[in-house]
Amino acid sequence: MTATEWICRTCGVEQAIAAEPPPACAICTDERQYVLPSGPAWATSVDLVRDGYRLEVTELEPGLWGFRPEPKIGIGQTALLATGTGGNLLFDVPSLVDPTALELLRGLGGVAAIMASHPHMYGSQVAWSHALGGVPVYVAAKDARWVQRADPAIVTWDDPFEPVPGIRASQVGGHFPGQTIAHWTGADGAGVLLAGDACAVRPDGNVTFLRSYPNAIPMSPLGVRRIVAGFDRHPYRRLYDNVAGRLSDDAAAIVRFSAERYLAWISGAHDDLI
Numbered sequence: 001m002t003a004t005e006w007i008c009r010t011c012g013v014e015q016a017i018a019a020e021p022p023p024a025c026a027i028c029t030d031e032r033q034y035v036l037p038s039g040p041a042w043a044t045s046v047d048l049v050r051d052g053y054r055l056e057v058t059e060l061e062p063g064l065w066g067f068r069p070e071p072k073i074g075i076g077q078t079a080l081l082a083t084g085t086g087g088n089l090l091f092d093v094p095s096l097v098d099p100t101a102l103e104l105l106r107g108l109g110g111v112a113a114i115m116a117s118h119p120h121m122y123g124s125q126v127a128w129s130h131a132l133g134g135v136p137v138y139v140a141a142k143d144a145r146w147v148q149r150a151d152p153a154i155v156t157w158d159d160p161f162e163p164v165p166g167i168r169a170s171q172v173g174g175h176f177p178g179q180t181i182a183h184w185t186g187a188d189g190a191g192v193l194l195a196g197d198a199c200a201v202r203p204d205g206n207v208t209f210l211r212s213y214p215n216a217i218p219m220s221p222l223g224v225r226r227i228v229a230g231f232d233r234h235p236y237r238r239l240y241d242n243v244a245g246r247l248s249d250d251a252a253a254i255v256r257f258s259a260e261r262y263l264a265w266i267s268g269a270h271d272d273l274i
Helices: 045-050 099-107 125-131 141-146 221-231 251-267
Strands: 054-061 064-070 079-084 087-091 113-115 137-140 154-157 161-164 167-171 180-184 192-194 210-212 238-240
Touching: 054 099, 079 180, 079 192, 087 161, 087 180, 113 125, 113 161, 125 137, 137 141, 141 154, 221 251, 238 251
Parallel strands: 087 113, 113 137, 137 154, 192 238
Antiparallel strands: 054 064, 064 079, 079 087, 161 167, 167 180, 180 192
């Protein structure tokens, strides 16, 4: 069989180029993910495009676009393209390179840098880099061991920095030690956090914090406090999680309220209600 890049159908993360897929996906066998009862399953971008998978592109607000796989592949994250003052950032990368979406993305000004919030969102980051001419893929050094496809495009980092001018990345920890957020000024200057799943927007309009979302493993008090403190280093009024859940206003106040509510419950402050 010809060597190719393999994509895990369960988490959507690309694997090393090889003639055969690996026996298991290292990301899915971790407690934060899961392996299907039927076992690991694999695809390639060519397979997915041939089978009708595509990326639906939506303008979420001026200067910010979402790329969502349809049908769902892997976790099904909504990748975000944010416009910096000196180039665009592709954040929480799609699992497949859709040729139509690639051309649309180029029409929006292309991509100057690629970054994922954490290993579950690596998607096909190297394949996207190659499709875009070798743009850098920034990976938090604390999480670099989870990269399944090594490549010269990958650049590890620790200290807060701007992957593109006008968008600042920092690590807040929690879900993974290198859990990353990106702060974007927004077209109106109000401040927008691209939060990955450092928190997740819930139906009541607040957010929650978990170590594992599919397995409902809670986040520790220290983890929650570090995440909120990391958020608070940036002025922001809006927030997007990694499935395009959105806090459209007063996001910082909502996150703080949600954290206090979460911490009260896991500390036993409301045990009289149980």
